[in-house]
Amino acid sequence: MRPLTLKRLLWTCGGLAVLLLASVLLALKLGAVTISVTDLVVDLGRIAIGRANELPTEYRLIVFDLRLPRIFLGILVGAALSVAGASFQALLRNPLADPYVLGVSSGAALGSILAMIIAPGLALVTPIGGFLGAIATIAGVYFLGRREGQLDSTTLLLGGIISASFFSAIIMFLMTTLTGRDLRGMVFWLMGDLSTPVSAGMQWIFTVGLVAGVGAIYSTSADLNLLLTGEREATHLGVDVTRVKLVVYVSASLLTALAVSASGAIGYVGLLVPHAVRLIFGSDYRLLIPASALCGAIAIVLADTLARTIVVPTELPVGAMTAMAGAPVFIYLLRRGLR
Amino acid sequence: MAVMFLNLCGSALAGQASPPLAAAPVQRELTDEIGREVQIPQEVDRVVSLAPNLTEIVFALGDGNHLAGDTDFCDYPPEAVQKPHVGGPVNPSLEKIATLMPDLVLATKSINRRETVNALDHIGLPVYVTEDPHSVEEMIASVEHLGSALGIEKSAAVIAEDLRGRLSDLDHHLAGVAPRRVLFVVWTDPLISVGRDTFIADALRRAGGRSVVETKAEWPHVSLEEIVRLQPEFLVFASAHAGDTQHDIDALRTRPGWKSLEAIQQGNVVVVSDAINRPAPRMVAAIEHLARALHPEAFASAGTKPRKLKPQPPPAISAAVISNPRIEEACACAR
Numbered sequence: 001m002r003p004l005t006l007k008r009l010l011w012t013c014g015g016l017a018v019l020l021l022a023s024v025l026l027a028l029k030l031g032a033v034t035i036s037v038t039d040l041v042v043d044l045g046r047i048a049i050g051r052a053n054e055l056p057t058e059y060r061l062i063v064f065d066l067r068l069p070r071i072f073l074g075i076l077v078g079a080a081l082s083v084a085g086a087s088f089q090a091l092l093r094n095p096l097a098d099p100y101v102l103g104v105s106s107g108a109a110l111g112s113i114l115a116m117i118i119a120p121g122l123a124l125v126t127p128i129g130g131f132l133g134a135i136a137t138i139a140g141v142y143f144l145g146r147r148e149g150q151l152d153s154t155t156l157l158l159g160g161i162i163s164a165s166f167f168s169a170i171i172m173f174l175m176t177t178l179t180g181r182d183l184r185g186m187v188f189w190l191m192g193d194l195s196t197p198v199s200a201g202m203q204w205i206f207t208v209g210l211v212a213g214v215g216a217i218y219s220t221s222a223d224l225n226l227l228l229t230g231e232r233e234a235t236h237l238g239v240d241v242t243r244v245k246l247v248v249y250v251s252a253s254l255l256t257a258l259a260v261s262a263s264g265a266i267g268y269v270g271l272l273v274p275h276a277v278r279l280i281f282g283s284d285y286r287l288l289i290p291a292s293a294l295c296g297a298i299a300i301v302l303a304d305t306l307a308r309t310i311v312v313p314t315e316l317p318v319g320a321m322t323a324m325a326g327a328p329v330f331i332y333l334l335r336r337g338l339r
Numbered sequence: 340m341a342v343m344f345l346n347l348c349g350s351a352l353a354g355q356a357s358p359p360l361a362a363a364p365v366q367r368e369l370t371d372e373i374g375r376e377v378q379i380p381q382e383v384d385r386v387v388s389l390a391p392n393l394t395e396i397v398f399a400l401g402d403g404n405h406l407a408g409d410t411d412f413c414d415y416p417p418e419a420v421q422k423p424h425v426g427g428p429v430n431p432s433l434e435k436i437a438t439l440m441p442d443l444v445l446a447t448k449s450i451n452r453r454e455t456v457n458a459l460d461h462i463g464l465p466v467y468v469t470e471d472p473h474s475v476e477e478m479i480a481s482v483e484h485l486g487s488a489l490g491i492e493k494s495a496a497v498i499a500e501d502l503r504g505r506l507s508d509l510d511h512h513l514a515g516v517a518p519r520r521v522l523f524v525v526w527t528d529p530l531i532s533v534g535r536d537t538f539i540a541d542a543l544r545r546a547g548g549r550s551v552v553e554t555k556a557e558w559p560h561v562s563l564e565e566i567v568r569l570q571p572e573f574l575v576f577a578s579a580h581a582g583d584t585q586h587d588i589d590a591l592r593t594r595p596g597w598k599s600l601e602a603i604q605q606g607n608v609v610v611v612s613d614a615i616n617r618p619a620p621r622m623v624a625a626i627e628h629l630a631r632a633l634h635p636e637a638f639a640s641a642g643t644k645p646r647k648l649k650p651q652p653p654p655a656i657s658a659a660v661i662s663n664p665r666i667e668e669a670c671a672c673a674r
Contacts, residue, residue, distance in 0.1 A: 313435040315426060
């Protein structure tokens with residue numbers, strides 16, 4: 001593998017950022033109503049100079065109140081899930097680890113369902129319930145995963161998997177015994193869906209959470225590289241393994257909790273994107289973390305664009321698209337990597 | 340990059356401070372059936388319906404020309420199919436709805452998702468949400484409520500009076516007749532019937548039947564053993580294509596469990612129009628048909644008819660039975 005230089009890091013991330021911008025423009029253009037690129041640029045200019053009121057109403061509704069916030073949310077969720085996935089794969093030293101392997105998504109889903117039962121009809125009940133459920137699961141699995149005061153990877157993994165199936169069982173029980181009604185939305189939520197607009201305040205919370213979480217994980221990226229060789233080896237090389245594991249566990253879990261509470265459980269992105277990035281750019285975590293964030297954002301923005309356009313005007317849950325598109329892409333990369 | 344987008348979103352949302360439908364002259368405030376306050380313009384010119392039964396009601400009220408859009412599942416009346424579609428009731432395209440620039444969006448509490456209603460609220464489109472009817476009378480009341488939401492109370496009152504008149508004629512015919520014990524079959528594999536609080540159970544009662552299934556759950560999975568023990572007098576199926584259903588029913592004659600049902604052995608099986616699955620005015624015609632099938636003797640003595648029944652439109656063909664969406668959704672599970 002080529003050594004990582006600052007120049008290579010910047011070039012790679014810059015290139016991916018350009019790709020992300022292109023994806024965003026494509027996503028803004030396509031949808032139930034197609035909008036020309038010229039109109040888009042002119043309108044973005046108008047918004048930028050604070051003359052949003054001059055826009056035609058339906059245009060403002062579609063592009064700026066529906067599409068742009070949705071794309072923005074997609075970027076946040078994609079980046080959060082991919083970074084969380086990359087981190088869990090390092091933390092658990094298991095290539096099959098993904099943001100949901102520790103039961104976070106099931107805990108979040110259960111939290112949302114309980115919140116919907118307790119306080120049906122409130123606008124923010126799903127994300128808040130989901131977030132609380134995710135946090136409770138993270139704390140619970142953390143204590144399950146401790147052995148002799150240390151965070152043990154295998155125990156943590158088992159604790160997470162057992163919690164996930166336990167919560168899934170409770171969810172199935174609730175969904176079959178309670179009369180359908182308000183739980184209908186749950187089906188979309190369990191598959192991952194970006195169609196529900198998020199308020200501006202929530203966007204700020206998600207952004208701050210994302211920057212903090214990714215920043216914290218990035219600060220440990222050099223240690224994560226060493227941790228991949230084994231915990232004992234890393235300790236000998238001067239890594240404070242306990243601290244690194246704690247930082248990564250908490251940050252990655254928070255990122256997952258944020259993503260799940262915003263969009264439900266979008267599958268495969270957190271598993272596939274870090275592997276794809278590894279196969280293309282190598283497994284140095286100093287590059288892997290930012291590249292995963294950008295690629296995850298691109299993946300979700302494109303998948304959601306497909307979800308919005310493939311069977312116009314009906315919308316598919318974005319989770320269905322990531323699952324359908326993710327697996328073939330992954331197989332291709334894997335075969336290419338083997339050669 | 341992220342900050343730039345956030346600023347864009349932020350300024351776009353700030354621009355929303357002036358109401359998006361500023362052109363609308365006078366607003367009136369209305370409480371919808373689930374208790375939400377809705378601001379709608381005095382004159383409702385463009386309506387988007389998010390459920391097949393609401394589309395049917397809008398057309399029945401004679402307001403079909405104001406319907407700007409409906410869902411992929413809106414198949415009755417035939418004109419509904421020609422309207423621009425906004426997607427399925429559960430996952431419509433918000434963008435498409437916004438493009439149609441409705442002054443009012445109609446939704447139901449349980450066919451549509453709460454998230455869709457919240458999202459439309461968020462972008463400033465008024466949504467009138469109907470409660471799930473638990474009886475035929477509540478369906479008729481809903482017709483009246485929608486009439487006043489659309490500003491056409493008069494035609495709503497005419498329709499409501501007609502429907503109530505037809506139902507009381509039925510009551511008159513069926514007065515003193517012992518109700519038939521029926522099993523309403525929503526689905527055969529697994530066997531799904533209706534709970535006692537559904538509008539279908541009420542429709543059965545209005546038609547002189549009584550469901551043998553008496554649970555609180557809306558669409559209960561029922562054990563076939565239990566049905567064999569209860570031995571309903573009639574099985575009732577709802578279908579748009581009577582021929583297909585007849586084929587299925589013939590197949591049941593040879594199946595274990597089903598073949599021990601006296602109703603199957605004696606051919607006491609009624610196939611009614613699937614209009615009975617949809618809380619809209621047309622369901623009254625299906626109830627009249629069912630009443631005649633369950634109690635032919637009560638209608639045979641035609642001399643005592645207090646009022647002539649109105650001619651009924653032919654049972655409509657519809658492609659999608661959306662009354663039991665949980666069937667399709669039952670397989671989704673948490674990761």
